[in-house]
Amino acid sequence: MRWTPGKRSANLQDLRGVSGGAKMGVGGTVILLVLSLVFGKDLLNSGLGQVVSPPGAQTERASSPEEERLVDFVSFVLDDTEAVWKQAFSRDGQTYPAPKLTVFTDSVRSGCGVGEAAMGPFYCPADRTAYIDLGFYRELKARFGAPGDFAQAYVLAHEIGHHVQNVLGIERRVRQQQSARPGDRNALSVRMELQADCFAGVWAHSTAKRDLLETGDVEEALQAASAIGDDRLQKSATGRVNPETWTHGSSAQRVTWFKRGMQGGRVEDCDTFAEGSP
Numbered sequence: 001m002r003w004t005p006g007k008r009s010a011n012l013q014d015l016r017g018v019s020g021g022a023k024m025g026v027g028g029t030v031i032l033l034v035l036s037l038v039f040g041k042d043l044l045n046s047g048l049g050q051v052v053s054p055p056g057a058q059t060e061r062a063s064s065p066e067e068e069r070l071v072d073f074v075s076f077v078l079d080d081t082e083a084v085w086k087q088a089f090s091r092d093g094q095t096y097p098a099p100k101l102t103v104f105t106d107s108v109r110s111g112c113g114v115g116e117a118a119m120g121p122f123y124c125p126a127d128r129t130a131y132i133d134l135g136f137y138r139e140l141k142a143r144f145g146a147p148g149d150f151a152q153a154y155v156l157a158h159e160i161g162h163h164v165q166n167v168l169g170i171e172r173r174v175r176q177q178q179s180a181r182p183g184d185r186n187a188l189s190v191r192m193e194l195q196a197d198c199f200a201g202v203w204a205h206s207t208a209k210r211d212l213l214e215t216g217d218v219e220e221a222l223q224a225a226s227a228i229g230d231d232r233l234q235k236s237a238t239g240r241v242n243p244e245t246w247t248h249g250s251s252a253q254r255v256t257w258f259k260r261g262m263q264g265g266r267v268e269d270c271d272t273f274a275e276g277s278p
Contacts, residue, residue: 001207001213077156082096084203112124145223148223150217222258
């Protein structure tokens with residue numbers, strides 16, 4: 001992806017080295033992932049395994065030039081998504097309130113509780129902030145076989161997609177429906193996640209129009225979307241696939257909706273809640 005490091009975004013909060021809780025570790029992550037897929041509940045985000053450390057607790061760490069460049073990159077993507085969504089909202093006579101992005105190490109306190117690196121990147125509607133431990137990008141490359149800067153950009157754009165849903169009131173309506181129809185909780189979650197993928201594609205459409213993409217960038221994003229599909233994760237973790245327990249959608253669904261958003265570049269192309277979708 002073509003980009004130039006510059007002044008870091010005013011909406012970026014760097015909390016690397018500040019610990020909001022105890023690190024779960026890869027073993028704990030795998031156990032909770034398997035249990036989540038078996039029981040159809042998002043146990044990674046349920047608070048299980050979190051041990052809160054005293055306020056202000058810190059961990060000593062040293063940052064590398066490569067990591068600093070990665071912070072610059074996510075800052076660039078954050079500001080770029082903001083510009084694209086502000087323009088999209090403005091066309092409809094609406095105002096887009098920019099989200100925050102918190103970069104952390106191991107664990108962090110959010111408006112939604114303690115978040116851990118083991119959970120992967122996440123968005124908290126309560127404080128309108130996306131959270132990411134940059135170590136996830138190493139996992140994305142090493143464990144999921146999805147390297148590249150546009151794969152990294154897709155991950156962040158997906159979380160910003162959840163912010164768009166929050167601003168539009170979609171997130172609130174889905175949570176209400178999940179409470180009213182517990183049996184449809186997972187299916188509704190899948191639709192919301194696929195819509196965030198489509199919104200990431202809407203942003204990607206803009207980057208293509210502005211000639212920010214390089215050869216192979218789109219393939220990087222599609223590989224990342226495919227790598228974190230529920231069916232692929234289930235197969236890897238348990239050797240079986242159970243669609244009824246999915247919360248994010250299959251690899252094919254995630255790829256399809258990202259491509260749909262990227263091809264059309266329109267919010268109206270991303271109605272994953274329409275009859276017959278996803």
